[in-house]
Amino acid sequence: MATLLILLLFLDLSAGLRAGAAATGREDCKPTRCNSDGPKIRYPFRLKYDEQQQQQKQPEHCGYPGFDLYCDHENHTMLELPFSVKVAVKEIDYISQLIHTYDPHDCFPQLLQNLNLSTSTSPFQLKDNYNGNYSFFSCSSTEPISYNPITCLGSDPNRKVYAFPSDDFMSDYPLLSCKKMSFKISSPIPYFMFDQQPYELTLNWSKPTCGICEEQSKYCRLKDNSRDHETECVDDTTKSPTTGFYGSDSWTTSIH
Ligand SMILES: *[C@@H]1O[C@H](CO)[C@@H](O)[C@H](O)[C@H]1NC(C)=O
Ligand SMILES: *[C@@H]1O[C@H](CO)[C@@H](O)[C@H](O)[C@H]1NC(C)=O
Ligand SMILES: *[C@@H]1O[C@H](CO)[C@@H](O)[C@H](O)[C@H]1NC(C)=O
Numbered sequence: 001m002a003t004l005l006i007l008l009l010f011l012d013l014s015a016g017l018r019a020g021a022a023a024t025g026r027e028d029c030k031p032t033r034c035n036s037d038g039p040k041i042r043y044p045f046r047l048k049y050d051e052q053q054q055q056q057k058q059p060e061h062c063g064y065p066g067f068d069l070y071c072d073h074e075n076h077t078m079l080e081l082p083f084s085v086k087v088a089v090k091e092i093d094y095i096s097q098l099i100h101t102y103d104p105h106d107c108f109p110q111l112l113q114n115l116n117l118s119t120s121t122s123p124f125q126l127k128d129n130y131n132g133n134y135s136f137f138s139c140s141s142t143e144p145i146s147y148n149p150i151t152c153l154g155s156d157p158n159r160k161v162y163a164f165p166s167d168d169f170m171s172d173y174p175l176l177s178c179k180k181m182s183f184k185i186s187s188p189i190p191y192f193m194f195d196q197q198p199y200e201l202t203l204n205w206s207k208p209t210c211g212i213c214e215e216q217s218k219y220c221r222l223k224d225n226s227r228d229h230e231t232e233c234v235d236d237t238t239k240s241p242t243t244g245f246y247g248s249d250s251w252t253t254s255i256h
């Protein structure tokens, strides 16, 4: 009799479990990538759209608001920052909550013209603390300048384009042939950003704080039926949470 009761309880619970899983469609949220070398996409990120396949991918509940990625028509993993600044994602560090980005078309300065990561517009911030405004100059190719030129800007073969930190003393350089360009990046960017190609920009995020969970080799996901996008930490995203009514802990205790 006791066995039967337990069995009934078991059936009841597992039916509830399955219904719960179906309702939230957790299968839709399986980790994915845009190409075999691309970063793994999982919560708090979701893959929203694939341009190559012209297909909607994971539904909204798979990610945290603002963490939508898409695959472009060349299978790059893309993140759209405010004001249509579309950067490619090279790597996502889920523990440190960092995202390493680049420009798939090799002209990051061009791409960053409208960069604006003010906290009211973006969940992502510059990871670097050492940022500044830049001014762009077009100089004669013969001008002896120790900076690396930005080869993707400017079309005159006799001139080279340089980015100088705006607070640098221009008089320190013998810049007789240089002309200030109207080209501008509207927000501060990391110093040294243009020292080495390919250019990269590292962003971080503070919310959701999944890093602590990831550090324990667990996974974050959006809580069911949560109104303000609460996150929970689970052992395995395909299973129910380890705590709560349908938790596997309460399971084991009720059966054995
Ligand atoms: C993108 O990926 C698809 C499917 O894996 C593949 O057929 C296609 O050739 C790739 N396109 C590019 C530009 O790499
Ligand atoms: C960035 O966007 C915010 C909010 O829209 C705006 O207030 C701010 O002026 C912008 N900053 C720049 C540098 O454009
Ligand atoms: C960059 O320029 C903006 C607008 O001129 C200014 O408000 C800001 O303080 C500057 N930032 C730095 C780091 O120099």
Ligand SMILES: *[C@@H]1O[C@H](CO)[C@@H](O)[C@H](O)[C@H]1NC(C)=O
Pocket: 097, 125, 126, 127, 128, 129, 204, 205, 206, 207
């Ligand atoms: C992101 O990086 C900036 C600059 O280093 C730092 O001030 C901020 O606290 C970082 N945010 C998080 C969540 O790590």
